[in-house]
Amino acid sequence: MLSCSSSAFQRVAFMLMAPKLKPQRLHQIAETGVEQLVKKARTMSTESSMKDAFSTYADYLNNFNEKRERVVKASRDITMNSKKVIFQVHRLSKDNKEEVLEKAGKDLEAVRDQHFARLMRELQGTDFWKLRRAYSPGVQEYVEAATFYKFCLSGTLCTLDEINTTLVPLSDPSLEPLQINILDYILGLADLTGELMRMAIGRISDGEIEFAQRICQFVRQIHRELMLVVPKMDDSYDMKSKMEVMLQSVIKIENACFSVHVRGSEYIPLLGDDAPTSYLLGAADVE
Template identity: 65%
Template sequence: MLCFFLRYRFLYSPLMATAKHQRLHQIAGASLAGSAKKPKTMMDSAMKEEFAKHADYLNALNDKRERVVKASRDVTMNSKKVIFQVHRISKHNKEEVLSKAENDLASVTDQYMSRLVKELQGTDFWKLRRAYTFAVQEYVEAATFCRFCKTGTLLNLAEINASLLALSDKDVEPLQINVLDYLLGVADLTGELMRLAIGRISDGEVEYAEQICKFVRDIYRELTLLEPMMDDNIEMKKKMETMLQSVVKIENACFGVHVRGSEYIPLLGSSDPDYSFLGVPDFE
């Protein structure tokens, strides 16, 4: 009896295993078929719809970023041209140079800043800040540079933003330059003023250079008070270091003129051999 049982188990176990395996496949196939035929739930449909909306939003944002980058590049390039134009200023052509620089700045505002404003108005433009911040800083630098050379004063943030309001539609949120971008642009302004001061000294306009020196020193002092409140902004820290170097260069140049005044007589146009610079006798 035991031998018969062992023979039966030996002969039919593979058959039973094969049949069991086939049944498992049938059950699995039926389950898959059932799940394939199972109707989509409202939740699955809603998730797909939301995912599609988010994908469309990201695609539109990327397209907008590309357009903003292009507009920013134009603003940056043409703002630099305005700055180069202002550097041509001298005591003989001041009105002519500044008039052309102001016209060029108005063209930058009307042609290029207007494009940037239209791309960013009515949107969460802070999300694209890294795409346009350098263009805005360059524009602020050019605008403030023109204002200082014309009036000796600083163009403030409210005045710049007021000029941009005219470029925006009244029915949407307008683009407004934030405080950080404005201050970064003003920090860059000090570097251009340093170059202007050195150039004016070489042309004999020492008093104008001293005026620039005082103005730059005041900006540096005010930003020194504000910089600790900027959440350790790395960009501002770097510009503060550069600004200090600009202040030192202007001060050294002005100080050198006073100490070694007699060497600047040809530059100042004096032919009197007994000439004493600014009424101060030469140092031995």
């Protein structure tokens, strides 16, 4: 009996001595639990959003890299086939002029309608400026081929507007047409002078002195005008290096013509100050 009473007394004493939780404390515990649940939900939501954003960006990079590979392939095809046009024009002589230029014209048209059209389809509706390094070499080679062909056909320079006019039908009519920018045009024009130098040396060897003189005059005019343009360009590293090569081409043509015409005489420049018009971009002559 005593034992039972003692045991009951101990249980009561233990209950009385146990700390009591105040209502305010219970309220704080409840609030803390809710905050943890909300925080956990927000963390899960943030992680999910980050995963979705990363997945979207990864898909964009994959698509962009695939597009870049296709653009590089199109640019290489343009380069290769434009070089074929240039080689075709180099076969030109006074005996086969019509035949060679007709074939070169058809080849140039094929480059435009097949390979250049494919490049423009890849670039249409995109941030094409991000891919400029991928397609610029092909565009420059096409400009070089088009201007080389035009000079041998008519003795004039194919301007930027004329080239872009031929590209308008290749663009989607519902979108703004893609055009060759002036930097790629000028870079291609600088390469043109090297091909004209080779042609001038060849024409002198064949006895076509007057044609070589026309080439010399034409190349010096281009070099003179680009000397005014290049220093004002913001990003002209490539152009400055090509200007040095262009000057060497001018000197080679002048020396070749000099050795033929004025050997033993005082050198007289082949290009005077009375050139009637400017070859570059169809602009007025700059004195």
